[in-house]
Amino acid sequence: MKNLAKFSALAALLTILFATSCTSYKKVPYIQNSDSVQSISSTLFDAKIMPKDILTITVSCPEEPNAAAMFNLVTQARNVNSSSTSNTLSNQTALQSYLVSNDGYIEFPTIGKLYVLGKTKTELEDEIATKITGQYFRKRPIVVVNMANYKVTVTGEVSKPGMYTVSNGKINIFEALAMAGDMTIWGRRDSVKVIREDMTGRKSIVKLDLNDANIINSPYYQLQQNDVVYVTPNKVKAKNSDTGSSTSLWFTSVSILVSLASLLYNILK
Numbered sequence: 169m170k171n172l173a174k175f176s177a178l179a180a181l182l183t184i185l186f187a188t189s190c191t192s193y194k195k196v197p198y199i200q201n202s203d204s205v206q207s208i209s210s211t212l213f214d215a216k217i218m219p220k221d222i223l224t225i226t227v228s229c230p231e232e233p234n235a236a237a238m239f240n241l242v243t244q245a246r247n248v249n250s251s252s253t254s255n256t257l258s259n260q261t262a263l264q265s266y267l268v269s270n271d272g273y274i275e276f277p278t279i280g281k282l283y284v285l286g287k288t289k290t291e292l293e294d295e296i297a298t299k300i301t302g303q304y305f306r307k308r309p310i311v312v313v314n315m316a317n318y319k320v321t322v323t324g325e326v327s328k329p330g331m332y333t334v335s336n337g338k339i340n341i342f343e344a345l346a347m348a349g350d351m352t353i354w355g356r357r358d359s360v361k362v363i364r365e366d367m368t369g370r371k372s373i374v375k376l377d378l379n380d381a382n383i384i385n386s387p388y389y390q391l392q393q394n395d396v397v398y399v400t401p402n403k404v405k406a407k408n409s410d411t412g413s414s415t416s417l418w419f420t421s422v423s424i425l426v427s428l429a430s431l432l433y434n435i436l437k
Contacts, residue, residue, distance in 0.1 A: 199381035229309035322348035324399035325355030
């Protein structure tokens with residue numbers, strides 16, 4: 169009878185530990201139900217130009233270099249002295265950039281005021297090439313548009329919070345988390361918030377569950393320029409915010425070890 173009681177107590181202990189382990193593990197992996205998700209077919213993501221975007225635009229035509237030069241304005245780069253408040257013009261030049269106004273326009277050489285809001289880089293490249301072919305070029309020139317300030321911010325429970333520059337104009341939420349060193353153990357995979365501002369200035373906050381594989385079909389899976397990704401801390405981190413996570417974890421570990429030692433002593437004595 170006594171052995172049966174010992175066995176029951178030990179079984180109960182193992183069951184509790186196993187259940188706790190399983191519960192914690194289920195909150196950790198991303199995209200858990202991947203086998204049951206059907207991907208929605210759509211066109212490849214292409215970022216749209218927003219107010220306050222900074223664009224660089226180059227026009228080239230090997231057969232007519234002089235005509236192309238009039239569209240490729242350059243500016244003198246400023247040399248900023250970090251030890252003082254002064255900045256001076258250097259001999260280095262940089263390609264002229266174009267700031268998109270709140271109403272969606274840029275001032276482009278020769279063409280003048282050009283509406284760019286909501287267009288993709290490919291659409292704008294085609295539009296500029298079409299406008300200047302015939303009038304300034306006999307042969308259709310090559311136009312390349314890039315967004316110089318395509319950035320996303322990742323903050324909250326990640327290893328390296330910060331603002332990250334995206335060179336190719338395309339980044340999904342997992343890529344952004346990878347750039348930030350992934351979530352810490354305190355981050356909630358089922359409560360990641362994306363703060364987004366649209367072309368009209370309207371802001372929205374959407375909560376995403378990265379445990380759910382259906383995230384790949386969300387319109388927020390691909391991040392837009394200036395999106396802010398915030399990883400919510402879990403309850404353990406919130407409770408530990410006053411005393412410090414390391415101190416609380418140490419006390420918790422010691423408490424668990426003492427409890428286990430006491431229980432095993434009572435069972436085996």
